Amino acid sequence: MKNSFKSNIPSSEITSRTLFESRRRWMQGGVASLAAMAISPASAKPRDERNFPVKFESKKSEFSTGEELTTYSDVTRYNNFYEFGTGKEDPFEQAHRLKTDGWTIQIIGEVHRPQRLDIDQLLRLAPLQERIYRLRCVEAWSMVIPWIGFPLSKLLDAVRPTGNARYVEFISLHDPEQMPGQRGASLDWPYKEGLRLDEAMNPLTLLTLGLYGEVLPNQNGAPVRIVVPWKYGFKSAKSIVTIKLTEKKPATSWNLANPREYGFYSNVNPHVSHPRWSQRKERRIGEFLKRDTEMFNGYSKWVAGLYRDLDLSKHY
């Protein structure tokens, strides 16, 4: 696939002045590639009242849903990201403290080629695609979000997992200076999540660098996160610094916090109720009436096979 992260409209026509200027600063800093521009720290600051400054031409993915998108404002203002506080708007208000420039991500553990990559190197691994996914939170609300990224499998292929690798662990940044929510003990920091290797290799599992055709805002997990659309939102680790391939099932933050309520798998499943939320229905943000929740969040076709041998009421 061709790199779809390119604009065919002169950016001067549609880029807001503030963004244009911040891009100027960025380029003056010596970074010139379009891909690098797309991860400009200018977007790290929460910005709400604006139209999307750049629309990237992007190839439609077969995995994208045609459902109506949740507004940019809701996607970036209503977040569970406990690193920045437990309130839904805390991430929007606090995430500007996160510095995403110079970010690297290390891939270690059961791999033949452990390495440390910066965002530029990451972007060179595979062409970016737009994936419009449903996001289902364990709290029974949902969104439809146009992510930009590429399958995590491309990264895993590049590091060549050893024969022992069975799980993939994701570790988020731990820095209470930048993430004030980590000063409290709402969770055991750093945030840790994990997938089975075959789940991680599934083409739906997206290594995500963008949102709505532009760089990922900090409150959505900048500069790099995972999106696993058939699982509850908290399985999709944000602001990742380490990816570790392991032989044993990794401990995960929410499971450690409350194993009865948050299992390792946490597949979206309307038939298995959470102690506090029935999972039969969900409220799509922006809608009044609840809608029925679909098995695997509507992604059964691609993922049901992964769990053929599992009793999902036990392995919730």
Place this chain on the structure above:
Amino acid sequence: MGELTANPIEFISQFTGWWTLFSLLLTLCVTPIRYLFSLPVVFPLRRTFGLITFVYATIHFLTWLVLDQFFDWTEIALDLSKRPFIYIGFVAFAGLFILALTSTNRAKVVLGSLRWRRLHKSIYLIAILGVTHFFILVKRDVWEPLMFAAVLFVLLGYRLFLQLSNGRR
């Protein structure tokens, strides 16, 4: 809608829930203030605050019933039977409902002062249920429920202390 966050129903629910607990604790403050500061004039506020509590609780309850569940009786029945914070909240609301119904002077006469007072002492239990309801429903951010619990602890502790010291006399 923008003012009420991306999820206005959740917002209304949390907002009214918070004010229910706040006014309930305020109601429980009246008696200690009356005695500690010898201010019998505050006494009528107990009923006022109590009824304000009931109004918030009613909106809170209706938010769940109408806005959240939208009369989905299957879901409501499941919620009530399976989710502790829902049935605890429901029992607390039912209690408040009875206290509001019997809050009139006439009810006091009909019930008789002693029975009326006994009945209305259930506000202590309702307060405990209310704070518990809040405590269970939050995910990990227990700071606010803890504050409510601490205040309730002091207010109930004061009454226990009075009771014990009166008993000794």
